[in-house]
Amino acid sequence: MNSKDIAKLAGVSRSTVSRVINNYDNVPEETKRKVLEIIKKYNYVPHASARMLAGKRNKIIGVFLYDAKAEAQTEHKKVFASAYFNNFTSAIIDTAKEHGYNVLAVMIENSKDWKNAKEIFYNKTIDGGIFIGIKNNDPNIKEIIEAGFKVALVDQDTKSADEAFSKSIIINADNFTAAYKTVKYLVNKGHTKIAHITGDMSLLSAIERLEGYKKALIDSGILIKNSFIVRGFFTVESGYKAAKKLLLKEKPTAIFIGNDSMALGAIQAIQELGLKIPDDISIIGFDDIEIAKYITPSLTTNRIPIYDMAYIATTNLINSIEENSSFSASYLIPVEFIERNSCRSL
Amino acid sequence: MNSKDIAKLAGVSRSTVSRVINNYDNVPEETKRKVLEIIKKYNYVPHASARMLAGKRNKIIGVFLYDAKAEAQTEHKKVFASAYFNNFTSAIIDTAKEHGYNVLAVMIENSKDWKNAKEIFYNKTIDGGIFIGIKNNDPNIKEIIEAGFKVALVDQDTKSADEAFSKSIIINADNFTAAYKTVKYLVNKGHTKIAHITGDMSLLSAIERLEGYKKALIDSGILIKNSFIVRGFFTVESGYKAAKKLLLKEKPTAIFIGNDSMALGAIQAIQELGLKIPDDISIIGFDDIEIAKYITPSLTTNRIPIYDMAYIATTNLINSIEENSSFSASYLIPVEFIERNSCRSL
DNA sequence: CTGAAAGCGCTTACAG
DNA sequence: CTGAAAGCGCTTACAG
Numbered sequence: 029m030n031s032k033d034i035a036k037l038a039g040v041s042r043s044t045v046s047r048v049i050n051n052y053d054n055v056p057e058e059t060k061r062k063v064l065e066i067i068k069k070y071n072y073v074p075h076a077s078a079r080m081l082a083g084k085r086n087k088i089i090g091v092f093l094y095d096a097k098a099e100a101q102t103e104h105k106k107v108f109a110s111a112y113f114n115n116f117t118s119a120i121i122d123t124a125k126e127h128g129y130n131v132l133a134v135m136i137e138n139s140k141d142w143k144n145a146k147e148i149f150y151n152k153t154i155d156g157g158i159f160i161g162i163k164n165n166d167p168n169i170k171e172i173i174e175a176g177f178k179v180a181l182v183d184q185d186t187k188s189a190d191e192a193f194s195k196s197i198i199i200n201a202d203n204f205t206a207a208y209k210t211v212k213y214l215v216n217k218g219h220t221k222i223a224h225i226t227g228d229m230s231l232l233s234a235i236e237r238l239e240g241y242k243k244a245l246i247d248s249g250i251l252i253k254n255s256f257i258v259r260g261f262f263t264v265e266s267g268y269k270a271a272k273k274l275l276l277k278e279k280p281t282a283i284f285i286g287n288d289s290m291a292l293g294a295i296q297a298i299q300e301l302g303l304k305i306p307d308d309i310s311i312i313g314f315d316d317i318e319i320a321k322y323i324t325p326s327l328t329t330n331r332i333p334i335y336d337m338a339y340i341a342t343t344n345l346i347n348s349i350e351e352n353s354s355f356s357a358s359y360l361i362p363v364e365f366i367e368r369n370s371c372r373s374l
Numbered sequence: 375m376n377s378k379d380i381a382k383l384a385g386v387s388r389s390t391v392s393r394v395i396n397n398y399d400n401v402p403e404e405t406k407r408k409v410l411e412i413i414k415k416y417n418y419v420p421h422a423s424a425r426m427l428a429g430k431r432n433k434i435i436g437v438f439l440y441d442a443k444a445e446a447q448t449e450h451k452k453v454f455a456s457a458y459f460n461n462f463t464s465a466i467i468d469t470a471k472e473h474g475y476n477v478l479a480v481m482i483e484n485s486k487d488w489k490n491a492k493e494i495f496y497n498k499t500i501d502g503g504i505f506i507g508i509k510n511n512d513p514n515i516k517e518i519i520e521a522g523f524k525v526a527l528v529d530q531d532t533k534s535a536d537e538a539f540s541k542s543i544i545i546n547a548d549n550f551t552a553a554y555k556t557v558k559y560l561v562n563k564g565h566t567k568i569a570h571i572t573g574d575m576s577l578l579s580a581i582e583r584l585e586g587y588k589k590a591l592i593d594s595g596i597l598i599k600n601s602f603i604v605r606g607f608f609t610v611e612s613g614y615k616a617a618k619k620l621l622l623k624e625k626p627t628a629i630f631i632g633n634d635s636m637a638l639g640a641i642q643a644i645q646e647l648g649l650k651i652p653d654d655i656s657i658i659g660f661d662d663i664e665i666a667k668y669i670t671p672s673l674t675t676n677r678i679p680i681y682d683m684a685y686i687a688t689t690n691l692i693n694s695i696e697e698n699s700s701f702s703a704s705y706l707i708p709v710e711f712i713e714r715n716s717c718r719s720l
Numbered sequence: 721c722t723g724a725a726a727g728c729g730c731t732t733a734c735a736g
Numbered sequence: 737c738t739g740a741a742a743g744c745g746c747t748t749a750c751a752g
Contacts, residue, residue, distance in 0.1 A: 071496070071521075073492075073493050073496035073497045075427070075497055076423075076494075077432075078423075080423035081423045081427055086423075086499075114463075114464070117479065118481070121481050125487070125490075130480060130494065130499070131478065131480075132478050132479075133463065133478075134477075135464070141471070146419075148422075148476065150419035151419045151420060151421055152422055152423060153432075153476070175417075292668060295668075318665065319664065319665045322665055322668070322669050324670040
């Protein structure tokens with residue numbers, strides 16, 4: 029069953045069938061009704077590829093998730109990693125749906141995946157894409173932007189030296205300010221020995237959180253100690269290791285941890301060392317993943333408005349696709365401090 | 375840049391370019407090399423829709439998630455619900471990738487979404503689809519199967535009266551046995567007042583868990599009390615409400631809870647009533663979501679091998695697509711009992 | 721308001 | 737081993 033069949037059945041030409049399908053206004057009601065009836069009767073749906081080839085849009089956007097964790101993990105667990113990314117994806121699917129778009133979800137773990145990612149842009153499978161958690165200023169993204177494809181980026185530097193990046197839609201959480209406030213909060217509680225477990229430092233969010241941490245210490249007249257800054261990778265495991273490393277030497281009284289997953293690992297390490305939270309050590313995380321409020325003590329953290337960020341990324345991208353405008357935009361989204369029970373005053 | 379341009383540049387016909395692209399073996403090495411060089415040089419990628427229209431496959435499968443929770447939730451949170459589904463999706467994406475397939479992720483919440491779901495089958499956007507968490511024997515799936523599309527179903531009755539369903543690829547966790555063992559475990563610990571909070575009873579998994587619960591009680595010579603069976607919907611909130619309702623009357627000493635999310639809600643309710651787990655009441659969940667091992671006390675539960683189930687669904691579906699065979703298959707996957715600290719012996 | 725025809729960019733018998 | 741041509745199923749100027 030194709031448009032020709034429908035045309036014959038309805039006693040019109042394929043042109044008219046097409047006009048009805050695309051809801052053009054130069055079709056009389058009666059004709060429209062007749063055609064629609066046949067379409068319905070035969071359950072006809074126009075072939076997406078044919079429409080595409082003839083100049084319509086696919087109405088598919090891609091969401092590309094680079095999960096740094098993936099590389100480190102063992103085979104059968106590699107994609108389970110991040111609640112953070114899952115929530116982004118859900119929110120994007122939800123928003124896209126409202127605009128009549130579907131979402132192709134792609135995990136990027138290696139160069140072969142990058143090849144696939146580029147291919148679905150070049151072969152026109154998708155009308156645009158959203159990249160989340162990609163290495164800051166990744167050259168692969170640059171190539172895609174420069175090839176003229178529509179792209180929205182979450183967690184990318186807007187002040188990039190590279191013009192390509194500043195020509196796109198960029199959405200960031202205000203990680204710097206949130207980190208700054210987090211450390212100030214600890215300082216106000218009397219802490220001076222404040223450590224930081226960083227996230228994956230190839231990501232902008234990790235960089236900004238570290239910067240916020242440093243700036244707050246400086247502004248508080250506290251010396252930055254390199255031994256108090258330990259590198260993590262946003263994974264539970266890396267949080268565990270970082271905390272162990274941190275607590276071997278001179279103990280901090282508080283740790284600002286780059287995200288909640290690492291906080292989970294850190295908590296385990298802290299418990300193994302026989303220390304109590306918050307009595308012996310205060311901790312604060314980032315993200316506000318679902319677990320955060322259920323653990324004991326509940327975790328003080330920073331909530332990223334994932335839905336809002338995904339919403340902005342998706343609507344902007346789709347607007348850009350529909351208007352065929354290559355506008356650039358940059359959003360800095362405030363982060364909410366969530367005070368729970370993992371910190372004490374000294 | 376299209377195949378015609380490439381042909382001209384390489385000094386061959388479009389036919390030959392196509393043969394090279396599709397890796398047919400009747401092309402001499404030298405010709406192949408030459409064409410490939412031009413393709414690479416100009417970054418040429420064949421237009422997916424054109425290939426599709428000319429008879430190739432899209433290499434896209436759909437994953438359809440029906441999240442019952444969605445309906446109940448407030449606007450901006452509706453898609454954040456389930457770690458369970460997210461993990462399925464990730465595992466499917468991962469497996470599909472190994473076969474060169476991409477994944478279109480679709481959330482189904484209402485009839486409009488079903489319309490969209492059917493459309494992407496009918497308009498040939500996807501080569502097949504995996505349905506997860508769909509109402510048992512949902513007529514929408516039936517329609518899709520009967521229209522001849524390739525489909526894999528997770529959590530659907532294989533003994534369905536409806537032939538359509540038994541003609542597909544079906545993967546289920548062995549919910550009945552797991553539920554049975556769970557209750558037996560509690561009985562062995564001396565419990566006789568064992569309650570059950572069901573899941574969404576339109577889903578096969580919820581039905582089977584209830585059945586397993588009942589059978590274990592019967593086999594243990596314990597009377598089934600209707601007041602000990604309270605209906606939930608797999609959500610945290612419904613677990614909370616169900617537990618509250620349950621604990622108003624004659625208190626059970628143990629609750630088998632339909633999944634871990636509801637257990638989270640139940641824990642909150644139990645705490646609000648001033649009861650201790652496991653001292654006053656033992657609980658067991660289902661799924662083994664990430665949170666389960668981090669809460670206090672850690673939650674005894676049943677682990678569903680999501681990755682394995684997703685792997686089986688995906689490989690079977692893709693095989694069925696590639697071989698264009700409409701074989702049916704049915705898998706019953708064992709569930710692992712995870713003993714932690716939320717139960718005590720009487 | 722409507723139809724005939726060209727064209728989108730491929731693949732694939734077909735013929736040589 | 738290779739090319740010319742038909743065809744996949746649409747949309748859209750174009751002409752009327």
